Amino acid sequence: MAKGSKVDSFLTLVVGGGAGFGLLVLTSKSWKACGVHLNGVGNGPTLFFVGIPVAFVVNLVLFNTVYRFSRKGQGFFTALLAAMIAIAIADLALYSWAGTPNFTPAPICPANVPPWWPTGIPT
Numbered sequence: 001m002a003k004g005s006k007v008d009s010f011l012t013l014v015v016g017g018g019a020g021f022g023l024l025v026l027t028s029k030s031w032k033a034c035g036v037h038l039n040g041v042g043n044g045p046t047l048f049f050v051g052i053p054v055a056f057v058v059n060l061v062l063f064n065t066v067y068r069f070s071r072k073g074q075g076f077f078t079a080l081l082a083a084m085i086a087i088a089i090a091d092l093a094l095y096s097w098a099g100t101p102n103f104t105p106a107p108i109c110p111a112n113v114p115p116w117w118p119t120g121i122p123t
Contacts, residue, residue: 008067011080016063019087020055027051027099033116034109036101055094062090096123 028047066086070079100112100123113123
């Protein structure tokens with residue numbers, strides 16, 4: 001694959017990095033609302049050592065790949081929209097897997113979903 005321009009690299013960092021940060025904030029907020037503690041360790045170290053690498057690598061690589069392949073035959077906005085949709089789907093899947101753990105007490109988070117989560121968005 002050919003090396004991209006500085007604009008492509010900037011978009012990858014801004015959109016992919018921003019989406020990764022948003023995923024981490026959403027997961028942290030869910031864990032705090034549901035009282036999740038992993039193996040007696042607080043949420044901070046787990047998100048720092050596991051969540052940050054996974055979220056940022058997935059979002060940066062996914063955005064860069066989809067954006068570059070979509071950009072070949074289409075315009076700028078079509079490629080950007082395709083990459084943003086791909087990131088939204090991937091982040092929802094990652095949030096459903098990591099952000100809604102299945103071992104939380106039922107009174108706090110019924111059906112493993114925080115009380116503030118919109119009912120129209122499946123997890």
